[in-house]
Amino acid sequence: MAPENRTMERNKIGNGLDSFYAKTVVVLIGALICCALWGSAFPCIKLGYDWFEIASEDTMTQMLFAGIRFTLAGVMAIAIGSIIQKRFLFPKKRTWGRVAKLSSLQTIAQYVFFYIGLAHTTGVKASIVEGVNVFVAIIVASLIFRQEKLTVKKIVGSIIGFAGVVLVNLAGSESSLKFNLLGDGFVFLSTVAYAFSSVLLKKYSKEDEPVILSGYQFLFGGAVMAAVGFIFGGRLTVISTKGILMLLYLALVSAVAYSLWGILLKYNPISKVAVFGFMNPVFGVILSAILLPEASALGVMSVVSLLLICIGIFIVNYEKSKNE
Secondary structure, eight states: OOHHHHHHHHHHHHHHHHHHHTSHHHHHHHHHHHHHHHHHHHHHHHHHHHHTTOOTTOHHHHHHHHHHHHHHHHHHHHHHHHHHHTSOOOOOTTHHHHHHHHIIIIIIIHHHHHHHHHHTSOHHHHHHHHTTHHHHHHHIIIIISOSSOOOHHHHHHHHHHHHHHHHHTTOOSSOSSOOOIIIIIHHHHHHHHHHHHHHHHHHHTTTSOHHHHHHHHHHHHHHHHHHHHHHTTOOOOOOOHHHHHHHHHHHHHHHHHHHHHHHHHHHSOHHHHHGGGGHHHHHHHHHHHHHSSOGGGSSHHHHHHHHHHHHHHHHHHHHHHHHO
16 A cells, blocks of 8 residues: 555544544543443442451552552553554553653652542541542642633632532531541542543653553553562562452553553543543442441532532533533
8 A cells, every 4th residue: 555545544544433432422431431440449449448458547558559450450451552553552652751741740759649539538538528629620630731721610610619629528427517638638649640641641642652651651650659669668468369469450440441541632622521530429429428437427518519520510511511
């Protein structure tokens, strides 16, 4: 085939993918799959801590646990992507710097804060606080990277959604205003790191494949976290079959969800994809209440806070749809 014909064929395929992944139903289904997987991670990480007998104050072992998970996630993402594309996926020279930046935010910063925070709060509260990443991502994309226009309705929607995050901290039998900096605060900081990584992923995916970016940033970040955790005393001393299976499941969650999310971001505005993130706290709250001994935490305050988050996202989504 002549070079001109090959170029035309690649353009035709690219345009077809643009059209396919930009369809609302495709974004909806793809984003819901991601959110269901991510939502399941909240209770599954806490179960993993229990099964490996990792104490809440054992930060280095938590980091080792996370590092092993993400190293495996990177291997899985690269392997699955290579099988699908029938070629080994390997970054270009220019891509390594981008992988390092994404890894420092998406894997290292986000999950160091997230794992430590989750060890000091409940799965229900963590999943709701994590839901604010939708608004943080929109603000970062609008004000810092200028990828979108920040409108009044987006601001109002973000405030209402964040009110839901604040409200959940009113739930507590011991205090009417209970905020745990090491727990809830660290989970929130993880959402800030996620927001920056999402914007960079969209930017870089214009020239690099999202699966390559996802796989190698997990591989690099996971290796760094595992090494740091091990060097500073982290050890997995209690090994069981169910613990290993949980670790493999969590790795698969990251490999599949983040790669698919990256593909959706590549072909759509950040708001159009991020707006479906309201399902993260929904799945997280429901699964935490089912799988963890936290059912009592799923009370009126949690339901109201979830409702506020959903209303806020609806406002943001409505404004975006109206402009389009």
